[in-house]
Amino acid sequence: MAPDAAPTREGEAVLKVEGLRIVLDPSGIDIDDDVSLVIHRGEVLGLVGESASGKTTVGTSLLDYQRRGAKIAEGRVQIDGQDVLAMDQRALRGIRGGRISYVPQDSSAALNPALRIGTQLLEILEVHGFGSSQQDREERLAQMMGEVLLPSDKQFLRRYPHQLSGGQQQRVAIAMAFANRPKVIVLDEPTTALDVTTQAHVLDTVRDLTRSYGVAALYITHDLAVVSNLADRIAVMYAGKVVEVGTRDELFDEGHHPYTRKLLASIPDITGQRALRGIPGWAPRPGQRPPGCAFAPRCDWAVDKCGEAFPPVETVSPGHEVRCWRQQEVGARGSVLQAEAGEREAVLMPEDDEQVISVRNVTAFYQHKETLHGITTSVAQGHCLSLVGESGSGKTTLARCIAGLHPHKIVGDIEFEGKPLARDARDRSRSIRQAIQYIFQSPYSSLNPRKTIAQILSQPLKVFFDLSRDEMEDRMVKVLEQVALDSSLLSRYPDQLSGGERQRLAIARSLAAEPTVLICDEVTSWLDVSVQAAIIELLAQLQRDMGLSMLFVTHNLALVRSISQEVAVMNDGRIVEYGLVDAVLEDPQADYTKKLLSDTPTV
């Protein structure tokens, strides 16, 4: 899936952004500063950044729009030489949805729930005066629907948004954006809420349409893998500033900014050749960014100068620009993936393979609907089994059945060390509840925001052990050390931690129980890629050092190589393929696994 067309850098510049600064209103704190971008006709520019990098804010400001709480402070946004930010309301309405259009992240929220999709599609043609008659517009509508591979019959157009699937909703939003044959299109993480297979289709559509209409597209995403196959050029944002711009090859082979390089190294590699390396720390939010280069505190190359001033733009080669004081030295390290990540060490295969958890012929229900159909699988002592599947595949349900957290009907046998497990965690003995620990998907939801970190950690200690105050304190400090958190955090509240730190704390809480089995449910899906890599490293190390058995639930097939020995691929409540990780990924047997593999974006 490599880009099949050469970058059209020499084409005419359609969109020019210069010195854009966006601030929080009323505090005036910078969200974005000094953002300059150029996009040419027929070109896709990928704008990549982690959370709080200010990428979405840049996207809507190209249409001179800001949500409440933010405003554009300075800069220019030119489309064909006309400054969008200087336009009056009337002119602005004329170009929004006309010459420049927008595809939202979450179409399920962006489509009006009270209007039929036909109405919502037609109105964008009507207000911009497309064609000369209603018939022209209806023809165009049918054509658009065809282009995004949706039916265009009356019945479909009479549906309401909630009667469409997530992928269909996103296609409607894309059709809407291309309706008036715009010059510029802003796509704001349009596939983030979708499963990989749906995402692959939507990406294909976007690629085809931008090429065939010669649109200048800005594709905003947190996922470098997604844009690496789609974008002609990529701009990397960090803490509200663009730190490097270049083609895919320029960035991947000779990235000159440390952040670009580290970010690439933190992307899980589905081919399994290189190691996964996280970036320590986290991306600072507006108002908490250090002076100078905001990446300096996380950067191996940082020198004193980096904390003093933000470097100017330097041109590595035409079109490849970077903002780093030490870009020459950094760039000289050569190919990013080899230099920064290094080769992957194989996941060890423990000799002991006694079954710790075994699941036989388990069928589970949600209300009255059967969601798991006769699952049989097992986790061996000291092994990690990855459960991979898309949303609705039943992977979380299975994990929760084992953890005793599925409050609905379950049929079949679930055993722990050869003894049957009660369905409900409450009905299990204390020693079993202690042995099996569950780590939840979202650390924003799994930690009680009203409790201090000490209170959170003391909960399992109080339930499972009879400890004195001092012993308790010692244990807490110990588990915090195990997850690389400072014990000075004990009196803080979870909201004073970053997302990655919260997940570390959640891991620490489960370690406090001194478990033998750890169930990790999508534990990285709420985290930035760079933080995800660090958490995976931590989990792999803990599992190895403590000899834990682990069930690792994920939607991301690329992650499983870095952590597990075995993998089970799930689809529609069934395990469609099971085997050793390398065997399954290198020689998949089930069609579904093959599809999942080919649809998973990779760098």
Next chain:
Amino acid sequence: MPPLLKLILIRIGLGVLTLLLVSVVVFVATQALPGDAAKAILGREAANKDRYEAVKEQLGLNKPVLQQYVGWLGGVVTGDLGDSLAQGSPVTGLIGRRVVNSFILVFVAALVSVPVSLILGSITALRRDTKFDTGVTVGSLTLAALPEFVIGIILILLFATQVIKVMPATSRVDSGLPILQQLELFVLPALTLTLAVAPYITRILRASTIEVLESEYVMMARLKGLPERLVLNRHALPNALAPALQVTALNLAWLAGGVVVVEYLFAFPGIGSLLVDSVANRDMPMVQAITLIIAAVYVVANLTADILTILVSPRLRTGLR
């Protein structure tokens, strides 16, 4: 059965169930509480054995409780609410005209307060943080705090007694004249009700409109280049309709309770003032009838709003999960 019809029938069923339970509460409170209802009604007169037995007989207190309830409910359903203890004639005949008066009062107050609060609520949401918004918000916060009799008395002092005497302080309806010729009698009571309920409704509506205006789909409508008129009329306001309906029901239900104090204050001849008199006179059949009517207004208003909400929300109407 079509899912839409089923959904509506379930709602109606629940409404009927609520009404039934309401009647139980009314019955229990007035007739079946531990203690001797007849004695409570007669007070010192209870010493008079004949009178005492007569009241017991009239209320049916000699029968088992369940039988009493069934008999009473049967009467309610067939429109026989018993005889007033204070006036000796059937309750139905006594309250008919008063129900009409109260209805007109509530209707007038709703006719003013619903549109006013809808308009103020949406304008303040649209002009958020302007001086107008702040003014209305502070004003409605203040007014919403005031009990209705406080507002009523201030109005009486302002317009009927102390400052400018343009209005009658009390609403002595002349039963000889058609009600429409005595509209000035409605002005102060209706104004009191309006001032008491409108600020509350305005605040709720402002909040729900703001939620709609900050939605992704309204943002999307703007990013599609739609004129502001279309953004509001087609995208924002229809989605604010469901909350507006709920709020209107709330409004009506509130007014049904508000009439009690306001009618008493203005001596307005409606069921509210009659309820106060009946409680004072321990006229149980009358109390039962009026509380039932007021609770029924609440249940029916809410039920109607629920059904209308289903009909205006495609997500509910098309019955898909």
Next chain:
Amino acid sequence: MSTPEIRVNDSELVEPVAVHADSRPSEWVMMLREAWRMGRTKIGVVIFGAIVAIAVVGPWVAPYSPTEFVAPPFSPPDIPTTWFGSDYLGHDVLTRVLYGGRTVILLALLATIIGLGLGVTLGLITGYARRWIDESIMRILDVVLAFPQIVLALLFVSILGPRLWLIVVIVGVSHAPRIARVARAATLEVAQRDFVRAAEALGIARWKILFNEILPSITSPLLVEFGLRLTYSIGVIAALSFLGFGMQPPAADWGLMINENRIGIVIQPWPVLVPVLLIGILTIGTNLIADGLGRALIGIERDTGVG
């Protein structure tokens, strides 16, 4: 079911909170502080404090006895002897005003506490219990909700007579469904969070989870609710007195004073006007406090991601 990769995209637009700042007070204290920063809360507190002070200290500073004949009925004010004139029985209006606030404030507080206790308990149970328990309790609460508060109170007063304990209980009970709805909504929201799952997985008892995990998470909205319900309690209880079903003569009570002296409003408005204004100002005060707390709550929720 899991949803992959859902992120909070707007995190950029939130005003910063200090990550890793020194340990901060609990969010409860933060809310009170935030509320106190708002002018409206200060005004509300000052008003409420002043009126409560009048009601509490009043009887000690009153110039006369509340049942002492000081001037012919409905005499106009005569400074310095009778500042607000006399009432329908010739008692001093100022004295009766100074005596007449205690009961309404006390009863309103009691009724609100009863309503809050009952409502929160029901809300917690319905929000975290099995579905059939939830549905049956909510159905019963719907029935109570069908009666306007004043009508419910009148219904019970009609047979049991105007007793103060009854009024307190009925007003409290009539608050319960409204408070329960708020508490239930908050509980449902919190109960589906994973920290509740985490506690369940540890095998902690349900009632302990309710009180240790869920209740602390919903106290802030309940504090707002308390302010709001106190406002309504004052209104309803004063209204019952005004209708003649609260305190009985010869007691001095603001609501009762309004009722007793209404007939003389044209010649001597003070015995009506003064209690009316005091009740009105008191409810404005409690409502301002409730509003300040509510606004502070929204701010804190936004900053800490706590809901």
